[in-house]
Amino acid sequence: MSMAQATRDPGVQTPLRRFVADFAESRVAMAGLAVFALVLGAALLAPLLSPQNPYDLNQLDIMDGRQPPMTKSLEGFVFWLGSDDQGRDMLSAIFYGLRTSLGVGAMSAVGALAIGMAAGLLAAYFGGRVESVVMRVVDIQLSFPSILVALILLAVLGQGTWKIILALICVQWAYYARTVRGTALVERRKEYIEAARCLALGHRRIVFRHLLPNCLPPLIVVVTVQVAHAIALEATLSFLGIGLPITEPSLGLLIANGFEYLLSGKYWISFFPGVALLVTIVSINLVGDQLRDVLNPRLQK
Amino acid sequence: MTVFVIRRLMQSGLVLFVMSLIVFFGVYAIGDPIEIFISPEADQIERERAKAALGLDRPVWAQYFAFLGAAFQGDLGRSFVFNMPAITLILQRMPATLELAVSALLLGIVVGLPLGMYAGYRPNSAGAKAILAGSILGFSLPTFWVGLMLIMVFAVNLGWLPSTGRGQTATYLGITSSLFTVDGLRHLAMPALNLALFKISLIIRLARAGMRENMLMDYVRFARAKGLPMRRVVFVHVFKNILIPIVTVIGLELGSTIAFAVVTESIFAWPGMGKLIIDSIQRLDRPVIVAYLCIIVFMFIVINLVVDILYSVLDPRVRLSEAKG
Amino acid sequence: MTAPTLVVEDLRTWFHTRAGVVKAVDGVSFSVAPGRVMGLVGESGSGKSVTGFSIMGLVDPPGRVVSGRILFGGRDIAAMPEDELRHLRGRRIAMIFQDPMMTLNPVLRIDTQMIEAIRAHEDVSRDEARRRARDALGQVGIPSPDERLAAYPHQFSGGMRQRVAIAIALLNRAELIVADEPTTALDVTIQGQILFEMQRLARQTGTALLWITHDLSVVASLADEVCVMYAGRIVERGTVDDVLDRPAHPYTAGLIGSVPSRNLRGQPLQQIPGVMPSMLSLPAGCAFRTRCARADEACASEPAERGFGAGRVARCVHPLVEPVP
Numbered sequence: 001m002s003m004a005q006a007t008r009d010p011g012v013q014t015p016l017r018r019f020v021a022d023f024a025e026s027r028v029a030m031a032g033l034a035v036f037a038l039v040l041g042a043a044l045l046a047p048l049l050s051p052q053n054p055y056d057l058n059q060l061d062i063m064d065g066r067q068p069p070m071t072k073s074l075e076g077f078v079f080w081l082g083s084d085d086q087g088r089d090m091l092s093a094i095f096y097g098l099r100t101s102l103g104v105g106a107m108s109a110v111g112a113l114a115i116g117m118a119a120g121l122l123a124a125y126f127g128g129r130v131e132s133v134v135m136r137v138v139d140i141q142l143s144f145p146s147i148l149v150a151l152i153l154l155a156v157l158g159q160g161t162w163k164i165i166l167a168l169i170c171v172q173w174a175y176y177a178r179t180v181r182g183t184a185l186v187e188r189r190k191e192y193i194e195a196a197r198c199l200a201l202g203h204r205r206i207v208f209r210h211l212l213p214n215c216l217p218p219l220i221v222v223v224t225v226q227v228a229h230a231i232a233l234e235a236t237l238s239f240l241g242i243g244l245p246i247t248e249p250s251l252g253l254l255i256a257n258g259f260e261y262l263l264s265g266k267y268w269i270s271f272f273p274g275v276a277l278l279v280t281i282v283s284i285n286l287v288g289d290q291l292r293d294v295l296n297p298r299l300q301k
Numbered sequence: 302m303t304v305f306v307i308r309r310l311m312q313s314g315l316v317l318f319v320m321s322l323i324v325f326f327g328v329y330a331i332g333d334p335i336e337i338f339i340s341p342e343a344d345q346i347e348r349e350r351a352k353a354a355l356g357l358d359r360p361v362w363a364q365y366f367a368f369l370g371a372a373f374q375g376d377l378g379r380s381f382v383f384n385m386p387a388i389t390l391i392l393q394r395m396p397a398t399l400e401l402a403v404s405a406l407l408l409g410i411v412v413g414l415p416l417g418m419y420a421g422y423r424p425n426s427a428g429a430k431a432i433l434a435g436s437i438l439g440f441s442l443p444t445f446w447v448g449l450m451l452i453m454v455f456a457v458n459l460g461w462l463p464s465t466g467r468g469q470t471a472t473y474l475g476i477t478s479s480l481f482t483v484d485g486l487r488h489l490a491m492p493a494l495n496l497a498l499f500k501i502s503l504i505i506r507l508a509r510a511g512m513r514e515n516m517l518m519d520y521v522r523f524a525r526a527k528g529l530p531m532r533r534v535v536f537v538h539v540f541k542n543i544l545i546p547i548v549t550v551i552g553l554e555l556g557s558t559i560a561f562a563v564v565t566e567s568i569f570a571w572p573g574m575g576k577l578i579i580d581s582i583q584r585l586d587r588p589v590i591v592a593y594l595c596i597i598v599f600m601f602i603v604i605n606l607v608v609d610i611l612y613s614v615l616d617p618r619v620r621l622s623e624a625k626g
Numbered sequence: 627m628t629a630p631t632l633v634v635e636d637l638r639t640w641f642h643t644r645a646g647v648v649k650a651v652d653g654v655s656f657s658v659a660p661g662r663v664m665g666l667v668g669e670s671g672s673g674k675s676v677t678g679f680s681i682m683g684l685v686d687p688p689g690r691v692v693s694g695r696i697l698f699g700g701r702d703i704a705a706m707p708e709d710e711l712r713h714l715r716g717r718r719i720a721m722i723f724q725d726p727m728m729t730l731n732p733v734l735r736i737d738t739q740m741i742e743a744i745r746a747h748e749d750v751s752r753d754e755a756r757r758r759a760r761d762a763l764g765q766v767g768i769p770s771p772d773e774r775l776a777a778y779p780h781q782f783s784g785g786m787r788q789r790v791a792i793a794i795a796l797l798n799r800a801e802l803i804v805a806d807e808p809t810t811a812l813d814v815t816i817q818g819q820i821l822f823e824m825q826r827l828a829r830q831t832g833t834a835l836l837w838i839t840h841d842l843s844v845v846a847s848l849a850d851e852v853c854v855m856y857a858g859r860i861v862e863r864g865t866v867d868d869v870l871d872r873p874a875h876p877y878t879a880g881l882i883g884s885v886p887s888r889n890l891r892g893q894p895l896q897q898i899p900g901v902m903p904s905m906l907s908l909p910a911g912c913a914f915r916t917r918c919a920r921a922d923e924a925c926a927s928e929p930a931e932r933g934f935g936a937g938r939v940a941r942c943v944h945p946l947v948e949p950v951p
Contacts, residue, residue, distance in 0.1 A: 145557035519728035528716030
């Protein structure tokens with residue numbers, strides 16, 4: 001009833017409505033959101049949007065190799081962004097590459113979120129020994145830079161799509177754990193948790209219905225930052241040749257493929273996948289920056 | 302203070318031990334180096350002989366203890382590829398990496414600190430907004446791609462700077478470095494800038510945030526009420542206060558800069574330990590991987606410890622409470 | 627009668643925020659004569675501190691002095707360029723802040739902070755400046771000033787820090803000292819000592835003192851005259867004896883009634899009902915009428931300043947004492 005009224009009546013401010021209004025205040029952030037939507041759309045609709053399937057060898061013609069942007073291919077369509085040494089349309093390769101990059105980024109974020117949240121909530125809710133062990137592990141891990149942790153794990157695990165996702169999860173989970181514990185600790189001391197305990201509600205209900213929803217705002221910010229970070233890290237590792245295998249060409253691998261041609265002036269093979277990567281990361285970061293401002297209670301006017 | 306250092310050292314030793322364990326056993330699982338080093342046509346006897354020569358015929362735990370025992374004597378195994386002690390190999394490459402990392406950090410401070418302080422001092426000016434936008438971009442730009450673009454512009458299109466290697470080095474005060482020759486500096490310029498990009502953005506953010514926060518403090522108003530010129534308020538009063546967190550972060554960043562040098566070194570073929578580890582992972586040169594990871598973890602522990610001590614020297618409040626405790 | 631040190635005429639300092647214009651100070655007038663102490667009393671948010679900062683020329687954006695004059699030594703501070711203002715601050719007008727924990731820079735030694743205050747205005751040697759700093763510390767009752775000069779602020783207690791801040795205000799023999807609740811954060815005994823010394827200093831050196839406080843008992847024991855502020859305006863002004871013994875404005879009476887006293891033991895304490903309205907939505911007319919027992923329709927129009935004899939004024943439609951035309 002009250003919800004329905006609130007959505008009909010523009011004068012009433014629900015938290016969601018206020019959040020949307022605050023977010024929309026920054027035109028830069030809205031632009032970031034729009035661009036990210038486009039990137040996401042391109043990744044999801046890659047097979048429909050691409051002039052060719054870049055990984056169907058039957059569709060590739062070696063005679064089309066290393067064509068500069070705007071060249072017409074033998075098949076008749078235009079290489080808007082040029083082609084690589086195999087005669088692969090770069091635009092199509094980028095669409096498919098975005099799929100891989102975003103997919104790996106999202107999957108690792110979900111995995112890290114689940115593990116980090118569980119660890120953080122456990123630490124904050126039960127305290128004591130559980131907390132000191134979890135937080136010690138978190139502290140030690142966070143004292144090492146992400147690329148080093150990933151390097152160690154990949155050296156240990158070897159290559160493969162799932163292995164890199166696992167490595168990215170291991171890199172990220174500690175950030176989520178620390179964030180969740182931090183906010184959960186503050187929330188736990190508040191009176192409504194005390195009240196919930198007095199009502200003899202179960203642990204699970206208190207944690208999931210009361211504690212968790214209040215930890216969400218800072219967590220959302222961390223998710224955006226970490227997804228961008230994971231995408232960049234995956235691209236870096238793939239570029240170095242220790243990330244995704246050649247069968248799963250992400251943007252990083254496309255850029256690596258173009259490296260040798262860069263020196264002979266054939267810039268487009270590396271340049272455009274890099275631009276796609278940059279646009280993706282910048283758009284996510286812009287959204288994240290605004291979320292941080294909007295969701296930060298200390299900055300609320 | 303001494304108790305604090307000892308406790309930290311013990312904790313660090315434990316981390317190092319766990320690390321060596323994970324790394325050694327993990328690396329064992331990667332694959333069989335034999336498959337790479339010996340031609341597929343080799344017969345069984347030849348393979349066994351090679352295995353024995355590399356010490357791969359013994360059980361894993363025996364290999365680990367042999368490794369651990371040797372490690373305490375500074376011997377972390379021999380590289381399969383280079384056929385020389387892994388530790389010597391890494392130590393040979395270390396100066397190049399340190400030179401690159403330190404140059405990048407210095408560049409980060411020299412460029413980032415003034416920009417960040419300005420952006421924090423006049424947060425609403427167009428310049429400050431441009432600086433902030435630049436730092437967001439600096440955080441978002443993937444380092445490796447910026448490296449490629451630098452090569453494209455300055456090496457390929459303009460032809461100003463060389464794109465690979467360390468160039469000529471010279472020895473000064475017992476330190477051999479590219480910093481002392483013009484050729485070396487030309488080689489260093491792009492890799493250092495590439496590696497510094499993230500640091501510049503980071504220091505801009507820290508300096509800007511510190512500046513904004515401190516400018517609102519009562520002590521700034523009081524200093525102004527004393528009639529001090531604004532430049533003294535900013536460059537003495539505020540600067541000293543924002544320096545403490547920045548020095549801490551810069552110190553901690555030295556480690557991550559060394560780690561991230563992996564990327565820059567690979568792009569610019571900089572002959573440091575980062576390029577070595579990537580090559581070693583690809584070639585499954587197990588002793589080098591293990592030695593690299595142990596050494597870098599050790600470096601991290603030392604850096605963190607030094608930063609903690611430096612921090613207490615800089616901040617009189619910490620210094621005194623430590624002295625009392 | 628000597629010319630007053632400070633004359634404030636119809637001062638308006640407004641803050642242009644996104645939520646609207648906050649008229650923190652809205653038409654304030656008073657003057658302070660040499661060697662006299664003026665008390666400025668009001669609740670937090672009444673605009674008394676902003677008045678003090680306006681006199682120092684230290685109102686930061688979004689705040690601004692929009693109209694009125696602040697005459698000091700025949701010049702209008704409100705219209706003075708920042709550069710001239712800086713030479714006035716700390717030399718001829720000094721300020722003491724509320725929280726002694728926050729006003730001294732935590733990472734600079736006391737001597738640094740004192741010497742710079744002298745050398746910002748006078749070309750004296752460091753040794754000479756240090757000698758004067760030491761004398762000033764002795765003057766405010768800090769034992770062994772020579773040793774204390776080399777200490778950091780956190781090595782002092784709150785009371786001692788406030789003495790240091792007062793010593794800094796005294797360094798250049800200012801003609802006017804603006805003291806913004808300098809004893810609020812201190813123990814009662816220390817408060818007493820500091821009040822006593824400030825009073826003595828004002829009398830001896832002819833320094834005019836503007837003492838901002840929410841505490842009527844401080845005003846009663848220290849000040850010669852008092853201004854009572856409410857919601858950005860002075861509602862009553864006069865000598866301390868007149869105002870405290872026979873308040874004209876109901877708000878002043880309410881403030882006096884709220885002070886616990888030994889003579890009234892056992893009787894219920896009086897209080898002013900309600901809270902000060904938001905500065906963004908002040909009621910039209912008298913801002914106090916929503917809390918005033920005497921208020922009626924007449925109070926909805928702006929009350930004019932009315933005289934009550936001997937330099938005494940109040941802004942009230944229904945004063946508690948008869949106006950003297």
